[in-house]
Amino acid sequence: MDKLRKIKKRLRKIDPQIQVSEKNGSVFLQGEEKDYRTIIQAGQAAVDKKHFLGVINDIKLAGFEEKTYEPALNDKELDGQSPDVLIIGGGISGTAIARELSKWKLNIMLLEKGPDIASGASKANGGVIHVGINFPKNSLKFKYNYLGNKMYSKLAENLEVPFQQKGQVMLCFHKWEKIPVWFLVKHAKKVAIPGVEFLNKEELKKHEPFIPQEAIGGMYMPSGGITSPFEMTLALGENAVQNGAKIYLNSIVKGMEVKDGTIISVLTNRGTIYPKLVINAAGVFADQIADMAADRTFTIHPRRGTDIVTDKKAGYMVSTSMAKAPFSILNYQKDKGKSSFFKTVHLLKEALSGKNHTKGVGLIHSVHQNMLIGPNAIETPYREDTSTYREEVDGIIAMQQHIAENLKRSDIIAYFTGVRAPTYEEDFVVRKGIFTSNIIEVAGIQSPGITAAPAIGVDVSRWAVDYLSLKQKVTPNGSFDPHRKRTPVLKDLSEEEREKYIKRNPDYGIIVCRCEEVSKGEIIDALSSPLKVATLDGIKQRLRPGMGRCQGGFCTPLVMQIIAEHEKIPLQDVKKSTPSSFLVTGLTKGETK
Numbered sequence: 001m002d003k004l005r006k007i008k009k010r011l012r013k014i015d016p017q018i019q020v021s022e023k024n025g026s027v028f029l030q031g032e033e034k035d036y037r038t039i040i041q042a043g044q045a046a047v048d049k050k051h052f053l054g055v056i057n058d059i060k061l062a063g064f065e066e067k068t069y070e071p072a073l074n075d076k077e078l079d080g081q082s083p084d085v086l087i088i089g090g091g092i093s094g095t096a097i098a099r100e101l102s103k104w105k106l107n108i109m110l111l112e113k114g115p116d117i118a119s120g121a122s123k124a125n126g127g128v129i130h131v132g133i134n135f136p137k138n139s140l141k142f143k144y145n146y147l148g149n150k151m152y153s154k155l156a157e158n159l160e161v162p163f164q165q166k167g168q169v170m171l172c173f174h175k176w177e178k179i180p181v182w183f184l185v186k187h188a189k190k191v192a193i194p195g196v197e198f199l200n201k202e203e204l205k206k207h208e209p210f211i212p213q214e215a216i217g218g219m220y221m222p223s224g225g226i227t228s229p230f231e232m233t234l235a236l237g238e239n240a241v242q243n244g245a246k247i248y249l250n251s252i253v254k255g256m257e258v259k260d261g262t263i264i265s266v267l268t269n270r271g272t273i274y275p276k277l278v279i280n281a282a283g284v285f286a287d288q289i290a291d292m293a294a295d296r297t298f299t300i301h302p303r304r305g306t307d308i309v310t311d312k313k314a315g316y317m318v319s320t321s322m323a324k325a326p327f328s329i330l331n332y333q334k335d336k337g338k339s340s341f342f343k344t345v346h347l348l349k350e351a352l353s354g355k356n357h358t359k360g361v362g363l364i365h366s367v368h369q370n371m372l373i374g375p376n377a378i379e380t381p382y383r384e385d386t387s388t389y390r391e392e393v394d395g396i397i398a399m400q401q402h403i404a405e406n407l408k409r410s411d412i413i414a415y416f417t418g419v420r421a422p423t424y425e426e427d428f429v430v431r432k433g434i435f436t437s438n439i440i441e442v443a444g445i446q447s448p449g450i451t452a453a454p455a456i457g458v459d460v461s462r463w464a465v466d467y468l469s470l471k472q473k474v475t476p477n478g479s480f481d482p483h484r485k486r487t488p489v490l491k492d493l494s495e496e497e498r499e500k501y502i503k504r505n506p507d508y509g510i511i512v513c514r515c516e517e518v519s520k521g522e523i524i525d526a527l528s529s530p531l532k533v534a535t536l537d538g539i540k541q542r543l544r545p546g547m548g549r550c551q552g553g554f555c556t557p558l559v560m561q562i563i564a565e566h567e568k569i570p571l572q573d574v575k576k577s578t579p580s581s582f583l584v585t586g587l588t589k590g591e592t593k
């Protein structure tokens with residue numbers, strides 16, 4: 001029987017010109033389309049998890065060419081090196097794997113093409129540690145979310161990263177919504193997600209005091225949490241480095257030599273590397289890396305998500321991460337509040353099958369006390385389009401004013417956009433190489449990647465050690481230290497503690513960023529860390545100067561000056577982020593230095 005018959009039939013309806021065949025045990029699509037939506041539709045129609053490993057969708061978009069970021073750096077620093085493990089990608093997946101691997105005496109090298117770690121999705125997301133109620137039980141998303149969620153509290157304690165487990169809330173507005181919630185509570189019990197229950201309005205107010213007037217209550221899920229995703233990625237990376245791993249920024253993988261199912265060498269902008277094992281954790285580029293390694297069975301189709309950031313003054317509107325029940329979101333849009341039981345049953349089925357691709361736009365109380373509103377979910381051919389569009393922001397606000405009744409436009413201080421990396425199967429691809437022996441794929445890591453990363457790290461490092469043990473003796477790293485010391489964050493300390501620090505180092509008494517209360521001493525600490533990035537954005541990501549109400553209007557020149565002095569470089573050599581991102585072009589008014 002032709003396994004492709006049904007898929008071909010479905011695709012003929014979309015466009016009879018699309019060529020369908022089998023490659024690498026996957027459905028292989030080729031052709032050219034004028035409309036990007038047709039390409040996405042074709043990829044979705046080609047999914048057949050029962051008979052194929054995945055969908056390789058190589059249908060071209062007519063006239064489309066994306067120029068993606070490549071570091072300007074070009075040297076021979078890494079030429080000829082032969083690490084035991086080469087990790088491609090310094091997002092939360094890559095750094096979590098590096099840290100786990102550093103529990104072993106191994107030569108670990110991580111390459112990140114961006115100017116800092118977390119240059120991809122790991123810096124631009126909601127930071128929610130998900131409960132995972134909406135993932136199908138047999139999916140990798142469910143498995144790693146479940147295990148990762150359980151690991152977070154200890155991990156955050158060891159790495160001194162902010163983490164608050166205040167739960168997640170799904171708000172209900174209609175009595176009939178209690179029926180699908182009842183099914184979800186039952187489902188939660190079955191899959192061992194703890195403590196999920198329906199709370200009436202008064203009970204829910206203990207967790208969320210500012211729920212809207214019309215809400216009748218909601219589903220409360222106590223195992224949900226919130227972290228700082230950048231800080232977690234940084235801490236995992238710093239701890240890996242402290243335990244012996246090496247991380248190289250501005251370092252991009254450009255190609256591979258593969259012979260008889262083995263990667264022989266990896267070509268980078270810093271020379272050719274000869275790793276024994278490669279781990280592909282390249283986010284939205286993971287399918288390209290898998291292709292270089294002749295191990296591709298999937299396609300990443302980028303999906304943008306924008307979040308709105310409010311002033312801390314508006315942070316009180318939400319205490320957990322809270323969304324409208326997905327059934328009410330669609331109904332509310334469709335018929336302005338009128339209920340529909342049949343629609344609900346359909347949406348509940350979708351929710352439990354994992355087919356709904358975003359957990360719904362919601363409100364999040366960030367660990368920095370701001371409120372995040374979003375994200376939305378927009379398919380895009382651009383892997384690195386982090387622009388923010390006015391219509392989308394307007395759409396997000398229009399939807400949220402319903403649950404954030406007191407939200408005003410003037411509460412908004414910033415927006416950001418991240419790009420998710422879904423496959424057409426809408427599940428993670430975390431597996432050993434199939435067609436190439438010395439690669440491990442960590443791909444399709446869309447949401448809940450922040451939650452899942454620690455657990456993914458455990459499995460991947462175990463497979464890596466198993467693989468390397470076939471060729472060499474791999475022994476535990478006896479001096480592995482799971483702790484990473486967070487440098488003092490003055491604004492979180494009591495008056496007495498602050499005074500103690502300032503007495504020891506007067507630089508802690510010099511406030512550079514007034515909005516976020518960041519001192520000169522903290523900036524110097526960040527410039528002395530094991531993973532320092534001496535750029536304006538490097539400091540901004542680590543300490544938040546420039547992320548407050550004034551968005552850097554006051555502190556930018558001061559931060560630049562501190563970097564210049566500490567690094568002993570002229571002010572005009574201080575960059576925003578990449579080596580070519582100049583902030584100032586030279587001296588004015590007759591200055592000579």
Ligand SMILES: Cc1cc2nc3c(=O)[nH]c(=O)nc-3n(C[C@H](O)[C@H](O)[C@H](O)COP(=O)(O)OP(=O)(O)OC[C@H]3O[C@@H](n4cnc5c(N)ncnc54)[C@H](O)[C@@H]3O)c2cc1C
Binds near residue numbers: 090118130449450
């Ligand atoms: C808007 C939004 C909201 C989200 N909210 C949540 C949430 O609340 N909770 C949650 O759990 N998850 C959330 N997610 C998902 C989460 O952000 C991702 O799953 C996670 O960050 C993926 O991490 P990663 O390390 O796999 O990929 P990335 O963080 O994208 O890292 C991949 C890295 O590889 C590098 N790279 C790529 N190609 C190369 C190359 N050739 N050479 C060297 N380096 C390369 C990139 O520069 C990048 O830094 C959200 C995502 C988005 C976009």
